[in-house]
Amino acid sequence: MGVEFGILGEVSAWADGRPINLGPARQRCVLAALLVDANHPVSLDQLTDRVWGDAPPQRAAGTLHSYLSRLRSVLSPSALSPSALSPSALSPSALSPSALSPSALSPSALSPSGGIHRSAAGYLLRVREEAVDLHRFRALLARARASDDLEAARLYEVALGLWRGEPFAGLDTPWLAALRHTLQTEHLSAWLDHHDVQLRLGRHAELLPELAVLADRHPLDERLVGQLILALYRNGRQAEALDRYERTRRRLADELGADPGPGLRRLHLRMLSAETTLAPRPVPVPRQLPQPPPSFAGRSRELAALDRIMAAPGDTVVISAIGGTGGVGKTWLALHWAHANLPRFPDGQLYVNLRGFDPSDAPMPPETAVRGFLDALGVDAAAVPVGLEAQAALYRSLVAGKRMLIVLDNARDTDQVTPLLPGSPSCAVLVTSRRLLPGLITGHGARPIPLDAFDPEEARQAITGLLGEERVRAEPDAVADLLDRCGGLPLALGIVAARARMHPGFPLAVLAGQLREDSSRLDLLDAGEQTASLRAVFSWSYRALTPPAARLFRLLGSAFGTDLGGAAAASLAGLTGGEVRVLLGELVRAHLVTENVAGRFTMHDLLRAYAAEQHLPTTTAVHADSAALDGPSTPAVHTDSGALDGPGFLSDQRRAATCRLLDHYLHTAHAAALIINRSRQPLTLDEPQPGTSPAHLADHDQAMEWFATEHPTLLAAVRHAADAGLGTRAWQLGWTLSDYLDRQGRWLDLLAAHSAALDVTRRQADRFGEAQSHAGASRALIRLGRLDDARADLERAIALFTELGDRDGRTRAHLGLGFIHQKQDRPRAALEEFHQALTLHREAGNEAGAALFLNSIGYQLVLLGEYEEAIPYCQEALDLHAKLGYRHGQASAGDSLAYAYHHLGRFAEAAELYRRSIGLFQEVGDRWHEADTTVHLGEMYDAAGDRAAALDTFRRALELLEQLNHPDADRLRARLAG
Structure with a gap:
């Protein structure tokens, strides 16, 4: 029988949810004295003090024995029958065992040997501690403080929900009064911890009313007032937030003669400077699953197996490896099960198509997949560590303890999957692959679910669900023929049914006859995998397209990347946006193209392979080789009719379409690159191929959003251009x-990207492209700490730029050499490089480049301690960047100038510049420079004698550096420890 006790309110007890009559107040006070120290003895003197204080009655011991005897009787199993339970005790539904007990801490009864016992040390109440609301409250708080924010928020809510009012309500002794005050302090502390978590999760709006009430009750609690001020600020009520600070400051001065503490003062300053870090950073809950299959039939055995596997307890991650041939429905099975079980994974779902058998692109590298997961989990890009091992470790840390589902679709082999496996038993993993993946089974305990084509009954159920019982019953022979031709493959059945639905008046016998006529064209679509009549199904669906849609389908088969947007598709086809939208809609309705995300289109890899096989008609626009398409414009091609050509076709249309697609990405990316970095000199690009439609990007935010969406395709475009011998496009795409x-x-x-471009430019003796690729590769190598390799690339780039007479390229290469000298502690050599680059830029009249090098010189002088000499360089750089509206340049120059002022003792000017630079770095998303400037600000506070502000600023910088996994974090941590 489950017995629970409550002291966070009136002292109460319940047996299976029904209240127990605990007797008079003094008797309940005895029970409370024992419950506070449950399972620990309380001496007779302690009990007497707790129940009566300094004025016990003359026969206190006898009275206590009487109370204890009655409590033993009340709590005995025989006494806990329904008839013995008093209806007069508190019994709201909120106090039932189910409400009082979180699922993780089960309600409990008195232990088998439970009850009140006497020993030499005193009396003790033997009970499982989680059955007492006070002890359950403290246990939940401990778990919450050790959990991630989402789980902590849930645990705090459960813990705080245990409070029913004032502890020991209705009882009053000195001991109870003192303990009541202690517990109320714990209660308020738990509320404040909960508020911190809620604010980190971005729940400031729903928290605001509660904070306002609590702050009015505790107006001098600076932590609580700070939470209220932050919530007001984040809700757009900045004036109220500032007013609340001022009222609190005055009240502290009037009543305590004190100023606000450093935490509240710092919050005030951050509001005044409108720091963007005050904006909420909610922890994202990834919901990456593609939409569920629109129709799903059969697979009852496999679904039942998945249910059993995923429900089985174990100490390892649950992995189900779903295997089968292409088109057999692996992805649909995984997604159907996943969507049906979403409530089991409240912390989110991650999904990635690993493209293990994509005919047009290489399998996705595991580091790319891990990086995508880190993005989905809200990791700042600058905080992602270098290297697959470190990234996988961060990924496992982020999902540890969370109830998440990870779907790894279309895996090629075990090596591709292993870095993506979480280490937490709370996560489940679904892997689909055409291969058995024995390494996953033996090495990671995966449970395989082989998947074959539908059996006849499942196939009939599937087509009946798609076409309707009436139509299927009307033509049983035709249906049998269709099922036979589809070979039980769900993909083929879906395409057949789509065709039939598009023509509801078509007899099914006619459709079956068309498939029968194509049977001679059947062969193996993928080496070693029998696909029955799948190619016949594809060809039949393809032939039903209008000629323009058929042409677009063929071109999509050779497009690079996993998906593309409408504007890119328009360029591929040489059509307008409106024209291509109509054709894409036709392909979607025919189930030949999928729109998984609004406005972005993809194809099943078998359909992509089939589309790439189809012949495009010959035209008069023949190009002798692909390299020719990297030069002057080529004529538009609009002459194909959609009819199939013979084996001797020429691929000029396909090459021209590919070049239009490359030009779409190149010209859009070039414009975007110049928007996000105004100091760069534009490239001289060839005119895009006729029919190309570059996207228009209005501002910095649009440019960054476009890059965020398209950069995987842009990387694929660099590889595609390099492989096709289009060297100029390859290095230009890398530049963008x-x-x-x-x-x-x-x-x-x-x-x-730059390495791929370097290979092709070397092969083609493109010395300018080679120079640009060397310079681009050096930039990455410097960031990765490979300074010797970076120096070799830069020296080769400088030699080539000098030979070619390219002043801008040579000056930027000198900037890179300057950074290497700076990192290798050769300041005078760095200054020499920066001065040389500045001279070249000024001769060319390049203000943006000159500003960049002015700041580089100024900062190097600052590092050398030549502060007065540095100021003119830094100020001129700041003015030029402000004139050009380049925020990143303003932030860098402002930091350099502030550093000089700070070391000259001009602290007020330095502080203002530092804070402004920090805000600008936050706006443009440069976390490393934000951290570096924050360290400088902390050093300034230290130099000014404000040690408290310095330490707090260093802690903020350390948090940023730790997020970046930057080695400077160790040095700053040691500094704080000292």
């Missing part, structure tokens, strides 16, 4: 990616 990938900390991607 440099700033975005650098600021996002994607230095390995940056190095890979």
Whole structure:
């Protein structure tokens, strides 16, 4: 029988949810004295003091024995029958065992040997501690403080929900009064901890009314007032937030003769400077699953197996490896089960298509997949560590203890999957692959679920669900023929049914006959995998398209990247946006293209392979080789009719379409790159191929958003251009990616892009492209700490730029050499490089470049301790960047100038510049420079004698450096410890 006790309110007890009559007040006071120290003896003197204080009655011991005897009787099993339970005790539904007990801490009864016992040390109440609301409250708080924010928020809510009012309500002794005050302090502390978690989760709006009430009750609690001020600020009520601070400051001065503490003062200053870090940073809950299959049939055995596997307890991650041939429905099974079980994974779902068998692109590297997961989990790009091992470790840390589902779709082999496996038993993993993946089974305990084509009954159920019982019953022979031709493959059945639904008046026998006529064209679609009549199904669906849609389908088969947007598709086809939207809609309705995300289109890899096989008609626009398409414009191609050509076709249309797609990305990325970094000199690009439609990007935010969406495709475009021998496009695409990938900390991607471009430019003896690729690769190598390799690249770039007479390229290469000298503690050599680059930029009249090098010189002089000499350089750089509206440049120059002022003792000017630079770095997303400038601000406070402000600022900088996994964090941590 479950017995629970409550002292966080009236002293009460319940047996299976029904209240127990605990007797008069003194008797309940005895029970409370024992419950506070449950399972620990309380001496007779202690009990007497707790129940009566300094004025016990003459026969206190006898009275206590009487109370204890009655309590033993009340709590005995025989007494806990329904008839013995008093209806007069408190019994709201909120106090039932189910409400009082979180699922993780089960309600408990008195232990088998429970009850009140006497020993030489005194009396003790033997009970499982979680059955007492006070002890359950403290246990929940301990768990919450050791959990991530989402779990902590849930645990705090359960813990705080145990309070029913004032502890020991209705009882009053000196001991109870003192303990009541202690518990109320614990209660308020728990509320404040809960508020901190809620604010970190971005729940400031729902928290505001509660904070306002509590702050009125505790107007001098600076932590609580700070939480209220922050919530007001985040809700757009800045004036009220500042007014609340001022009222609190005056009240503290009037009543305590004190100023606000450093925490509240710092919050006030951050509001005044409108720091962007005050904005909420909610912890994202990833919901990455693609939409569920629109129709799903059969697979009852496999779904039941998944249910059993995922429900089985164990100490390892649950992994189900779903295997089967292409088109057999692996992804649909995984997604159907996942969507049906979403409530089991409240902390989110991660999904990635690993492209293990994509005919047009290489399998996704595991580091790319891990990086995508880190993005989805809210990790700042600059905080992502270098290297797959470190990234995988961070990923496992973030999902540890969370109830998440990870779907790894289309895996090629075990090596691709292993870094993506979480280490937490709370996570479940679904892996789909065409291969058995024995390494995953033997090495990681995966439970395989082989998947074959539908059996006849499942296939009939599937097509009945798609076409309707009436239509299927009307033509049983035709249906049998269709099922036979589809070979039980769900993908083929879906395409057949789509065709039938598009033509509801078509007899099914006619459709079956068309498939029968194509049977001679059947062969193996993928080496070693029998696909029955799948190619016939594809060809039949393809032939039903209008000629323009068929042409677009063929071109999509050779497009690079995993998906593309409408504007890119328009360029691929040489059409307008409106024209291509109509054609894409036709392909979606025919189930030949999928729109998984609004406005972005992809194809099943088998359909992509089939589309790439289809012949495009010959035209008069023939190009002798692919390199020719990297030069002057080529004529538009609009002459194909959609009819199939013979084996001797020429691929000029496909090459021209690919070049239009490359030009779409190149010209859009070039414009975006110049928006996010105004100091760069634009490239001289060839005119885009006729029919190309570059996207228009209005501002910095749009440019960054476009890069965030398209950078995986841009990286694929660099590889595709390099493989196709389009060297100019390859290095130019790499150039456009440099700033975005650098600021996002994607230095390995940056190095890979420039390395691919370097290979092709060397082969083609393109000396200018080779120079640009060397310079771009050096940028990534410097970030990765490979300084010797970076120096070799830069020296080769300088030699080539000098030979070619390219002043801008040579000056930027000198900037890179200057940074290497700076990192290797050769300040005079760095200054020489910066001065040389500045001279070259001024001769060319390049203000943006000159501002960059002015600041580099100024900062190097600051590092040398030549502060007065540094100021003119830094100020001129700041003025030029402000004139050009370049925020990143203003932030860098402001930091350099502030550093000089700070070391000259001009602290007020330095503080203002530091804070402004920090805000600008936050706006442009440069976390490392934000941390570095924050360290400088802390050093300034220290130099000014404000040790408290310095320590607090250093802690903020340390938090940023730890997020970045930066080695400077160790030095700053040691500094704080000292």
